Amino acid sequence: MVSAATTLLTARNLQTGYRSGAKKIVVAGGLPELLLQSGQLICLLGPNGSGKSTLLRTLGGLQPPLDGEIHLGGTDRWTPATLARKISLVLTDRVRGNNLTVDSLVALGRYPWSGWLGGLNATDMACIEWAIRVTGIGSLRDRKIHTLSDGQNQKVMLARALAQDTPILMLDEPTAHLDLPSRILLMRLLHQLARETRKAILLSTHELDLALQVADEVWLLQSGGQLRSGAPEDLVLNGSFEYAFGGEEVVFDKGSGNFLIYTPQDKPVRITGEGLTLFWTRRALRRAGFEPVADAGLHIRIAERDGQPIWLVEHQGQTREYGSIQKLLQALA
């Protein structure tokens, strides 16, 4: 077991939102106590408009809370400069061309530590090198920012945040715009960083399945500002996900940890079989509007012949045989 986690950030009675003149526009009101602990990767999940970004920006010090207090390292009185040595951010803000090279952008991460005129010492250089190495962007060093792909850009922004060398790292939807492999790689990198550097990493994301895999803790923000936190598995089992995301149109499948695109329909079917073939057959039938049940007039049996799966449809005493899921679906349609 890793060494005991220390609490880096505590937020109490937090109310997030915006001020417009004298008017307060509350985004999230009844937030419970929020803790960021070292070595933890926390995923902030929630439907669109639930206030994930606002919460992240509030915790990150970019906007003041409407109410409540945020304790950082034992104090809730921090200046932007001290905050910058505690929390680094990766935002959705797109950094445009500006003639910036990857190298100098990452070096900007040393801003809170470098001298008045921005001179860099050996420690600074070492931090920059490390950040570039762990994010694997060494080959991009001399590239201009505006020539990077989205995935590369995200890595560079992460490197900049790592160069800032803060115990807390917050990322606002870092996986947006990335393709699936890049998303997985990024999540794995963050997971490793949390383990190895003992940083507390908070990220907001829509990648439910990835979050369930890597998060030590999930903060589930609902539209309306309620937040449930806990280990991802607990939240699945106690129905929090369904509660947060669920509606008449969207269904969370506890069995797979996924949302179902197609709402189940009233066509019961009994499926027997095993392994992967069973799993994918069920998916296909769901898509086609069937609901797998324990007993039904329609029975699909998965068998094997010459090492290849075959599908046997038993209905009203007749049995037909199909060689692929596609043919099966065509027959059932």
Add this chain to the structure above:
Amino acid sequence: MTASPLKKVRLTGLLLLLLLAFLLDLSTGTVNISLKEMLRVFFSPSTADPTWQFIVKEIRLPKAFTAVLAGCGLSVGGLQMQTLFRNPLADPSILGITAGASLGVAAVMLAGGSMATLYAIKELGVSGSWLIIGAACLGAGAVMLLVLILSRRLRDNVMMLIVGIMIGSITLALVSIWQYFSNPEQVKDYLLWTFGSLGGVTGGQLSMLAIVVVIGLIVAFLSNKMLDALLLGENYARSMGLSARKARTVIICSTSLLAGSITAFCGPIGFIGIAVPHIARFLFNTASHRILIPACCLIGTTLLLLCDTFAQLPGSQTVLPINIITSIVGSPLVIVLLLRQTTAHPW
């Protein structure tokens, strides 16, 4: 972040170019003075023709120094504005500071109504070119104060930009009203002022301008770290510990000092402030303000000296207004640079 050898070579090359441009500006004029005479003026003043001595030392030298100060100040001011607002079209006049100076000048030059004011000021013992400069400084200072007060209340640099442009247009509208009610003669004087001139700054005025511009440049250079951080946008800058309001205040102060004083002493000089930062980024291929600020000084100065040389119109006894030349010479330069740029985003 640090200057590479290549960049040092380029900076040195620019410095040499600047010296050449300075000498070229000194040696050209509507009066023909041979190089021999010129050398005599500097190295053997006792044997030099006093007329040439006057022309070189009292006319050309102050003009060249003014070009150096204005070239540095305007281009660095433009760089700061372009970075602060992350807008390639920003220039030192964008906050309305220049318009403020114009308003001050209009107040003393235009409309019969200001005769009384003028008389009062004359009674106070301020007259001549100092009067115009004083009025321009007051106008620029008033607008700067207004911009600063508003900037404390605004969170966002984009809002700041809009407010600045609005203040500028209000100020210019006031000037237009003043023009409308003025004599053609007065309007002509005012128009002449708006053409800009490097030739009217001498003696005590030059020292005064130099002090203010140097202060503005020092503030700009000291804020190079802030400017770098602002390249990432306000949110990132704030996340790195930069107080957006503080940075804005420092940068606006520096730019106002530069643009306000130069406009007050030389009249509005356009183009340099907007174009030179682009040229500097193109030549040095960097975003680091530690390099861009000195680069802008060198390029801006060289460009303004060359423009002043061109303004002499060889063979003619007339000098074209500098504000016209900067645009005529400079705009094609920027277009050429943009066309030559291989990557898609110059900015």
Add this chain to the structure above:
Amino acid sequence: MANKHRHLFLQVEAFKIKNGLLCTPIDNHVDMYLIRSFARLFLLVFTLSALSCRQVTSDKTSPATGENRPFPTKSRIKYAQNFTLDYFDDYKEVKILNHSAGKSDTLDFLLLPAGVAVPEGHAHAQVIRIPVRSMIVMGSPHIAQADFAGVADRVTGVGDGQYVFNPVVAEGLRTGRVRQVGLETNLNNELVISIRPGVVMTMTNPDAAFGEYKTLLDAGIPVLPNADWLETTPLGKAEWVKLMGALTDREALVDKKFDSVVQAYLHLASIGKTSAAHPSVIIGMPFKGTWYTPAGGSYVAQLLRDAGAGYHWSDTRGTGSLSLSFETVAPEALKADFWLDAGDIGSRQDILAQDSRYGAFRSFQSDNIYNYNRRVNAAGSSDYWESGAVNPQRVLADLIRILHPGVLPADTLFYYKQIK
């Protein structure tokens, strides 16, 4: 201090600005275009109606001239180049000419005594009923012309009162008999119409956008460009008093006075021109690095020649001013004996306040700087621009006394003052 007529030769430039450049900052090119097109049309119509009699000097009288006609004295124009005056049986005809820019546009005016009908073929001429008993004048020289003709009390409106030097008009302004109607660019049309003047005299270039006076013309108020500043000789400029004479039926008095002005001027000029020495002079003061100095064909250059001054740019072409760089003028300025018309300055200190480099001029060191600000009113406006326009002999006498001490009987200067 922005004196209304800092440099008269600058006025030419100024009017160019007014008619051309001025619209640039105001940003209404379309409006200006319309106004100009209208003015062109206007002028074309005038020109067509006047094609037959395009003569500069007016030695032509009506074929039917008789002894008992209403105009016993007929002024003849000798020096002025920019207007003509012709006498017919029962009316006078004035043409304002414009030779500038290679054009010769003409504005036609009929001066009709009360009750006389507009003669045939003049449908498009402006009609001025004579004698004029009330006039609104925009320029300082107009006031001087009225005073010259002895009708200063008929001035009922001026452009801007603070420039007025003439005591009669100044007193009228105080009592309210004379009204301020605003500058030409911003004329208070309603006030002008309510005054119902016999004529409005403007300083406008005859070629200028005449459309801006359409309201007044529609109201039946004639607008006469009294552009004496177009003249290139001091006597030509002064001769515009004859226009005032014709408008007020005072030709006899005006001709007599003008003849004596001419005599005095020519006498002084013969003294000046033949003087032994021709001390060198510089004129004006640079502004923002550009030195505007009178061109050789300007009336100022003519005055300098007549005064026996050595003026470096005396042989240059052009009737306006030359825009020279400070550097171009500097070799002359450094060694010139005299510095005249140095602009809005009252003391040597003022000169140094403008630019400390002027202290190096010989004229500065030898205290030979003279300005035409001996007679200024409270607002700092100089009578030089007012009565000086019709008294060139006084200006010339001043110049000769300054440049050639002892040549004329000792007397104080009239317009000029030594800058101390």
